[in-house]
Amino acid sequence: MKDFAIFWGCTIQSRFPFLEKSTRMVLDGFNLPYRDVDGFTCCPEKSLVNNIDRGLWVLTAARNIALLDKAGLDLVSPCTGCVSNLATVNSELHLSYKEKEKVNSVLHEVGLEFKGKNKLSHLVPFFHDEVGIHAVKNKVVKPFNGMRIAIHYGCHMIRPSHTLKNDDPLEPKKFDNLIKALGAESVQHMTKLMCCGQGLDRVDQHENSLHFARIKLKELKALGIDAMTLCCPSCYLQFDNNQFLMEKEGEKLGIPILYFTELLGLAMGYKQEDLGLESHRIDVTPFLEKWNRLNGELSHVSDLNRELEEGFGIAQP
Amino acid sequence: MESLNLKLLEICLKCGACYHICPSCLNMEGYDPRLVIKDILAGQYEKWLKSKSIWQCLECHHCLEICFQHYGFENAMTAMRTLAAKKGTTPPQVKKGWDIFMKTGKLGEPTASARKKLNLPEAAKSGAEDFKKIVKIYQERKETKERLKTKD
Structure with missing residues (x-):
C-alpha cells in the first residue's frame, strides 16, 4: 500500500481530539502507512468559503492538494467534508486547464504546484476498498x-x-x-x-x-x-x-x-x-x-x- | 461563483424532481427553492437575499444526484448566498467563521493540553503563513482585474 497523509481537518483536532485518538489507534492496529504532514490548512469548508469567494475556495483546496503532490502521498481523512471539498476542487481543476493555470500561477509563488495526481479517500471507503x-x-x-x-x-x-x-x-x-x-x-x-x-x-x-x-x-x-x-x-x-x-x-x-x-x-x-x-x-x-x-x-x-x-x-x- | 445557466434553470422550474428528495424541502416548513428560481428567472430575486431560506440549503447534493441535467437547486441557492455575502447580509455566524478562516487559514486549532491528556503526538504545523501569502497575491490580482473592468 502507498503511504498516505492523514488529513484531520479543523473540527476533529479543535473540538474532538478523542476522535483523532481512536483513528490513530485503529490505523496503528492495522499497521497502515500513514503520516502527519506539515502545512495543511482548512480544506476549506465549501458552505462557508465557496459561498463568499469561490476563487479562494478553489485556491486553498488546491494548495492542500499540491502539498500531497510535493510529498507524493495519497490522502485519507476521517472527515467527510474535507474529502468531499478536496475531491470536488480536484476534479474541477482537472476539467479546466485555464483555472488550473490560474491557480498554479499563484501557488508557484510559494513553491508549490497543483497536479492532483494522488488519491483522496474518506476513511470508511478506504477501509472497505484498500x-x-x-x-x-x-x-x-x-x-x-x-x-x-x-x-x-x-x-x-x-x-x-x-x-x-x-x-x-x-x-x-x-x-x-x-x-x-x-x-x-x-x-x-x-x-x-x-x-x-x-x-x-x-x-x-x-x-x-x-x-x-x-x-x-x-x-x-x-x-x-x-x-x-x-x-x-x-x-x-x-x-x-x-x-x-x-x-x-x-x-x-x-x-x-x-x-x-x-x-x-x-x-x-x-x-x-x-x-x-x-x-x-x-x-x-x-x-x-x-x-x-x-x-x-x-x-x-x-x-x-x-x-x-x-x-x-x-x-x- | 460561476454565472447561472438560466436555460437549465428554466427546465428546473418545470421539473422539480429534487423537491421530493431535498431534506430541507421535506422537513422545513415554507422552504421551496422553486419559488427562488422562479424569481431569478423573472429578474426579481432581490427579496431573497435577506431571507432565511437561502441559508437553509444544506448542500447535501441530493438534488444534484437526482437531476437529469446534473444541475439542481443548489446552484441557484449558492448564487443567492454569494450575492447576499457581497451585500453583507450573511448570518452573523457565517461572518464569524469567515473572519477566523481569513485570519488563520483554519476553522479551529488543536489544543496542546487536550492532546497531552489523550497522549496524542504534537499536531503537525499549520500552513497559515503560506496561506496568507497566497491570499494576498490572490486578492491583489482580483483587485487589479476589477479595477481594469471598471475602467472599461
Missing part, C-alpha cells in the same frame, strides 16, 4: 453479534458522486458492509440518508438544526437501536452535542453515537477509556453493557462461526 473486509474481520476479537446499529453515512462521504466516485450516492453499501463485518446488524431506517442538519447551526438557525436531529433520533428510538454510527465530525457534533442539549431541556432520547473508528477499535479489543469514549456527551454505557452481556451469552456462537469460516473460507496469507 484494507478490505476480510482483513477487518480478521482483526475482530470481540464482535458486535446481536447488536443493532443504525448507520448515518453523512452526505459528503458519498456525494457529490461524480467527484468522490466511491459508492452509490443514493443507495450506498460500503459502510454497511464494514459494520456487518464487525458482527453487528445494520438496521435500515427511513432517514438513513437524510442530512444531519448541522449546517443550520452554522447559519444561526439552531431551532431548525434541532428539528433535523430530532427527526432522525426519534425514528431510531422507535426502532430500538443500540447505537448510531457515523464518520463525520459535523454529524457527530449534531447527534452527540445537540442531542445532549435536547436532553438538558428534558427531551431524553438516549441514542449513543459512536464514531466508526471507535466501533472498530472496540471490536479490535481496545479499551473504552483508551479510545476516549468518556468524552462523549451522550452516555455510551448502555451500549457497552448490552454488548458485554451478549458477548458472554453468544461467545459459543462466535466460536462456531470462527470454526466454520476457518473450515470453508479461502485461506488468506
Whole structure:
C-alpha cells in the first residue's frame, strides 16, 4: 500500500481530539502507512468559503492538494467534508486547464504546484476498498453479534458522486458492509440518508438544526437501536452535542453515537477509556453493557462461526 | 461563483424532481427553492437575499444526484448566498467563521493540553503563513482585474 497523509481537518483536532485518538489507534492496529504532514490548512469548508469567494475556495483546496503532490502521498481523512471539498476542487481543476493555470500561477509563488495526481479517500471507503473486509474481520476479537446499529453515512462521504466516485450516492453499501463485518446488524431506517442538519447551526438557525436531529433520533428510538454510527465530525457534533442539549431541556432520547473508528477499535479489543469514549456527551454505557452481556451469552456462537469460516473460507496469507 | 445557466434553470422550474428528495424541502416548513428560481428567472430575486431560506440549503447534493441535467437547486441557492455575502447580509455566524478562516487559514486549532491528556503526538504545523501569502497575491490580482473592468 502507498503511504498516505492523514488529513484531520479543523473540527476533529479543535473540538474532538478523542476522535483523532481512536483513528490513530485503529490505523496503528492495522499497521497502515500513514503520516502527519506539515502545512495543511482548512480544506476549506465549501458552505462557508465557496459561498463568499469561490476563487479562494478553489485556491486553498488546491494548495492542500499540491502539498500531497510535493510529498507524493495519497490522502485519507476521517472527515467527510474535507474529502468531499478536496475531491470536488480536484476534479474541477482537472476539467479546466485555464483555472488550473490560474491557480498554479499563484501557488508557484510559494513553491508549490497543483497536479492532483494522488488519491483522496474518506476513511470508511478506504477501509472497505484498500484494507478490505476480510482483513477487518480478521482483526475482530470481540464482535458486535446481536447488536443493532443504525448507520448515518453523512452526505459528503458519498456525494457529490461524480467527484468522490466511491459508492452509490443514493443507495450506498460500503459502510454497511464494514459494520456487518464487525458482527453487528445494520438496521435500515427511513432517514438513513437524510442530512444531519448541522449546517443550520452554522447559519444561526439552531431551532431548525434541532428539528433535523430530532427527526432522525426519534425514528431510531422507535426502532430500538443500540447505537448510531457515523464518520463525520459535523454529524457527530449534531447527534452527540445537540442531542445532549435536547436532553438538558428534558427531551431524553438516549441514542449513543459512536464514531466508526471507535466501533472498530472496540471490536479490535481496545479499551473504552483508551479510545476516549468518556468524552462523549451522550452516555455510551448502555451500549457497552448490552454488548458485554451478549458477548458472554453468544461467545459459543462466535466460536462456531470462527470454526466454520476457518473450515470453508479461502485461506488468506 | 460561476454565472447561472438560466436555460437549465428554466427546465428546473418545470421539473422539480429534487423537491421530493431535498431534506430541507421535506422537513422545513415554507422552504421551496422553486419559488427562488422562479424569481431569478423573472429578474426579481432581490427579496431573497435577506431571507432565511437561502441559508437553509444544506448542500447535501441530493438534488444534484437526482437531476437529469446534473444541475439542481443548489446552484441557484449558492448564487443567492454569494450575492447576499457581497451585500453583507450573511448570518452573523457565517461572518464569524469567515473572519477566523481569513485570519488563520483554519476553522479551529488543536489544543496542546487536550492532546497531552489523550497522549496524542504534537499536531503537525499549520500552513497559515503560506496561506496568507497566497491570499494576498490572490486578492491583489482580483483587485487589479476589477479595477481594469471598471475602467472599461
